[in-house]
Amino acid sequence: MPTERVTFSGHDGGKLAARLDLPDGPVLATALFAHCFTCSKDIPAARRISARLAAMGFAVLRFDFTGLGHSEGEFANTTFTSNVEDLIAAAQFLAGRNMAPDLLVGHSLGGAAVLRARAGIPSVKAVVTIGAPADPGHVAHHFEDARGQIEQDGSAEVLLGGRPIRIGREFVRDISESKLTPSIAELKAALLILHAPRDETVSIDNASTIFLTAKHPKSFVTLDDADHLITRPKDAEYAADVIAAWVSRYVPLSPPAPPPGAPEGVVRVTEVDPGGFLQDIQSGPSHHAVADEPASYGGTDRGMSPYGFVSAGLGACTSMTIRMYARRKQWPLTGISVDVCHNKVHAQDAGLAGDGKIDQFRRKIRLDGPLDNAQRTKLLEIADKCPVHRTLENSAHITTELLPPEPVSAPA
Known part of the structure; x- marks a missing residue:
């Protein structure tokens, strides 16, 4: 995922530090991420959600509010x-690059901010x-003693989230007087609310309101036992998956159609967890999956x-090939299922020369419908003509190129 370090002018003219995460292909849409109260653009949840959206074709701008992170000014x-x-200044910066935001994502007080800012970002x-709190004044209880x-x-x-931060009088007065109800009622955009029932910082009642x-x-999805900052990787992953699935219904993500006969394109596999084996798999903007290994490995x-995906490719291609033939012949095939098992067997056990082990894929095909024996026999023969079957049977030529690493840059 390419990332640009950028700056733009905030509300008072000070420079705000930002990261613009870009897709590897064409930019199909743009998102603007507002981080949580006293956090920064680089918290794990922001990075994971941004990466997931970028894989779909979004350009994602996440920035530090004035006085936080690497941005100028005094909080x-x-x-x-x-x-x-x-936030509106960030949207204007994106519009100046022909990337006017299609999607706003806000975490905690950043969520309240995007609800208010929507009216200024058409x-x-x-x-x-x-x-997100339903009322910005909700955060005041964190520094009530001060x-x-x-x-x-x-x-x-005051101490917030384990870190000292200076809170000003005008901030307290402003959040006490700011009401979100009119902004929410007149949002004029699709709304997804993510909230954890056990959130001890912003109670679940806020999501209900x-x-x-x-x-x-509008949609509401619970984050179960996640904490307020979405610190656990599995919670950040779940939130990213939900957002990705939901947003494609409301934000068009249609790349230009490739010409007939063009290759399918690149399947991008990206490591998610350096401490394990979880991988993001993205094929174009619309198709996402994850690969992993069992806990025992x-x-x-x-x-x-990985072998599960190879088996899935063989099974899917088998079913599709059978269906195309039956459809062309107008045979009464009402359903197909293909079970595929992968194993390593000795070449001699498979009736082949040599002492080494080879990969064995075992298929069990079920064909439903009033087919006669000749039709079933022919469709079983057709199964062996599926392109993936031929690729696996005949072997394939794989070329590998080592690319230079992504440049490492200092935090923006």
Whole structure:
């Protein structure tokens, strides 16, 4: 996934640091990600969701709000309203690159911000919130003990998420006065709400309020026992999968049609977990799967194994080839199933010369419908003519090229 380090001017003219994650192919749509309160653009959940969307063809801009991460300015001088203005500035920056955002994704207070900012970003077709408060004032309870000092001194340092941060008087007053109900009711975009029932930072009641206030189309998906920051990899992966499946219904992701006879294109496999074996598999913008190994081999068993995918290819191609022949002959074939098992066997056991082991794929084909014996025999013969069967039987020529690594850049 290519990534550009970019900066743009925020609400007060200060430079905001951002990463623009790009697809390997054409940009089919654009997303803008707003991180959680006091977090940064580089938290694991933001990276995983961004990578998943980029694999689908999205360009994804994730940036640090004023005074956070690597952006200029003082967070103590910001407000909820200024965060919304930063979001609109980010959208304008993207529009200047002919990438006006189609999708807004906001985490925690960033979720509240995207709900408010939607009215100022007319290109948006869909909005996703993750653990978002229905009222920005909800975050005030995190520094309730410091409210007196904030009002008296203009700001105070409080501990949030295990890190000290300075909260200003105007920020407290602004979130107390900001109401999201009108923005949610007039969102004029598809809405997906992700929230964990056990979220101890922003309670699940907030998701209910947002859902009941919003108009259709709207969806709510629970994140089960995830924490507020979506810190566990499996929770970030689940959130990314849900967003990817949902957004394709509301944001068109249609690449230019290839000419007849053109190769299918690149199947991109990307490592997800360096500590295990989980892999992202993306074929074009619309087709995604994951590969893994069983737990007994050090994997997490969250996807088929590599040989499982080979077996699936053989089974699918077998079924398709049989169907095409039966359809052409107008035979009464009502259903097909193909079971495929893979194993390593000794060449001599398979009746072949040599002492080594070879791969054996065993197919069990079921053909439903009022077919006569001659038709069934012919369709079994046709099964051996499927292209994948021929590839595996005749072997294939594989060429390999080592590419240079992605350039390592300092954090934006």
